[in-house]
Amino acid sequence: MTEEDEAEGRPKAVTVIGRLWMVLAVFGLCKALVNLAVWKVLEPDAPSLFGDVAAQAPGLPFLRPLLAHLTALMTAQALWWTFVGIAAFGLLRLRPWARVAIQGVCWAMLVYVCATGFGVFWGTISRTLPVRGAGAVAFGTSYRTLALIGGFIAYAAVSAGLIWMIVLLRTPRVRAAYRAGHGDLGPVG
Secondary structure: OOHHHHHHHOOHHHHHHHHHHHHHHHHHHHHHHHHHHHHHHHHHHHHHHHOOHHHHOOOOOOHHHHHHOHHHHHHHHHHHHHHHHHHHHHHHOOOHHHHHHHHHHHHHHHHHHHHHHHHHHHHHHHHHOOOOOOOOOOOOOOHHHHHHHHHHHHHHHHHHHHHHHHHHHOOHHHHHHHHOOOOOOOOOO
16 A cells, blocks of 8 residues: 555554554553463462562552452453554554544543552552652752652653544544545555
């Protein structure tokens, strides 16, 4: 497929978004499968390796149920990334369901970044950071301040990217490409 044919059938935004999600899905699936394989090897020895971690960390009440259901959690992650990969492939093939599915993936990841990533980090980790840094600069007098600024910048960048993808997938040109019936564009790449 030439670039002209792609420009007629599939908008450039769809190509970029589809390829990005395809790469993320492959990396996420590989990570989940490797984690699952390592966990299945280590699971029989987990009590001796970790000791009674839940008793040593009373501030983390979610730790015991998390360790008890870690196999199910990693399997769910692998299934999630499989779905994302299939949806990204469908997006590149201009399947109407895939545009909606990738928008849903973007929304789900946005909620995940907001609620889980940022909330869990500051709810559990920030209490363990030291209050004052050695040789603190005038800009930030503690590791917490610098970590908060860095976390906020990363959060804002990821959130802006996800929101931008949602906006691009809802533009009239992208919608028209999916309505035009260009469902069989040939090669995805």
